[in-house]
Structure formats: C-alpha cells, structure tokens
Amino acid sequence: MSFITSLFPVSIVGAGPGDPELLTLKAARRIAAADIIFYDALANPCLLNMASAGCKKVEVGKRGGQDSTSQMRIHEHLIRSAQQGLKVVRLKGGDPFLFGRGGEECLALRAAHIDYEIIPGISSGMAAAAYAGVPLTHRHRSQSVIFLTGHEARGSHPPDWSRYARAADTLVIYMGIERISDICQGLIAGGLAAETPCLAVQWATITQKQVQAPLQQFSVAIQAAELGSPAILIIGAVVGLADICAWFPGEPTLSSQRLQQP
Known part of the structure; x- marks a missing residue:
C-alpha cells in the first residue's frame, strides 16, 4: 500500500x-x-x-x-x-x-x-454516544440530529434553547455543562417532554464517566455526580437504548434513581 x-x-x-x-x-x-x-x-x-x-x-x-x-x-x-x-x-x-x-x-x-x-477526526459528540451505546439515529426513535454548543462567542447573545426543543429528534450539545440548568429549562419551556431521556458523558472514550436522567432531573443529576468539562450532553429518545447497547468498560452510568439513594 x-x-x-x-x-x-x-x-x-x-x-x-x-x-x-x-x-x-x-x-x-x-x-x-x-x-x-x-x-x-x-x-x-x-x-x-x-x-x-x-x-x-x-x-x-x-x-x-x-x-x-x-x-x-x-x-x-x-x-x-x-x-x-x-x-x-x-x-x-x-x-x-x-x-x-x-x-x-x-x-x-x-x-x-x-x-x-x-x-478530519472523530468528533467527541459522536464518539461519546458510540462508547455509551447510544445510536444518534434509529429508524424508530430518531431520524434527525443537531450538534449544538452551549458556549456562545464573546459579545453574542446566549442560545435560545426553547427554539431547539423540537428542532431535531436528538440533540448533541458541546460545552454545555456550565449552562445545564438554562438548557434544561429552555428545552422544557419549548415543549420538549420533561421525561425525555438524557445522558452526560465526561472524558469520552477514556474514563467515560456518565450520568443518565430524564430532562427534568438532568441538571440536578449532573451536579450530584460532580461532572465537569469536557463533557458531551445527549438528549433524546435514543438515550433510552444506552442500558441495552452499552459495551465500553468505563465508569458505570449513574442513573438519577441511584443518585437519589442515601
């Protein structure tokens, strides 16, 4: 060759x-x-x-x-x-x-x-999902994906998260940890169901620490797990497949139910 x-x-x-x-x-x-x-x-x-x-x-x-x-x-x-x-x-x-x-x-x-x-390189958004066992598209759950950033350029206005609530079946958000509360509130205000499955992945493909929770509890779950940057947020019905398709032997996914236990 x-x-x-x-x-x-x-x-x-x-x-x-x-x-x-x-x-x-x-x-x-x-x-x-x-x-x-x-x-x-x-x-x-x-x-x-x-x-x-x-x-x-x-x-x-x-x-x-x-x-x-x-x-x-x-x-x-x-x-x-x-x-x-x-x-x-x-x-x-x-x-x-x-x-x-x-x-x-x-x-x-x-x-x-x-x-x-x-x-080109493999983007962390795609890799985080793949290593977590989350197919960003699925014939019966997601026919569209949007890649977003939670960090606006200096001097520009913050994103209007409500407008993205119904823009695609799956949202992949970079640099969103610091704005997670605003993101969740905006998406719910825009009409995204509070029960929508969500996943946060820190240090994708390396240690891959993960937190999974419904949208209405997502911000609290991330804070309780002390997840920080760099992290990817994945929001949509396909996150529900993570428990079935997960394969990477990194740190186990923390669910909102487990985080609430004493």
Missing part, C-alpha cells in the same frame, strides 16, 4: 475524542513527519510521542477560565512557521470543523496565501 506525502505546508489535523487508537492513519503520518506541532488541551498528549525527536511541540490549548493562547496568536504561529518552510501540524481535539475553530484558522491561512489540508 502506498501513501501520499503531504504537499501542503500546514496540516490541520483532527486528533479524535481521546482514545489514541481512534486517530486516523493519515493523521498519524502527518504527526510523524511534522517539524512543529501546535496542539490543543483536549488532544491526547500521548499522540505527541508519534512525532520525531527533532519536532518542536507547542501547547496552544484553551480551557474555560484559564490562561490560554488567543486565537489570533495561534494564527500568527501557523503563518510564521509555514513561512519559515516548516512542516506544520495543527493538532485539534475531535474534528477541526466541528466546534474546533478550524474554519477560522483556514481563513487566516488563506488570507496569508498559505496552502493547507484538512484531516
């Missing part, structure tokens, strides 16, 4: 959800060939072991409430390194184009007349 060597100075690479074995072969080859890697906080650090001994590794991750590299600064790093003739890898958790700001980085590179390639 022959492989095509990258002809692009910059590779924007999806690192996947956390389990290093879910990295694509193309992504692994780009990491191994890189002169410099700019990596996110949510990219599994063990992936950097695939790089050559002479590769420079620079952390540019963002975590809520913590000091981090600005997006503009990341653009400058990518452009300057490419202009120096280096093979650049921008390693991003999940998939670069799903709440990963990959589009912003492409626009910055294009404006600087620098060629790039996009290497």
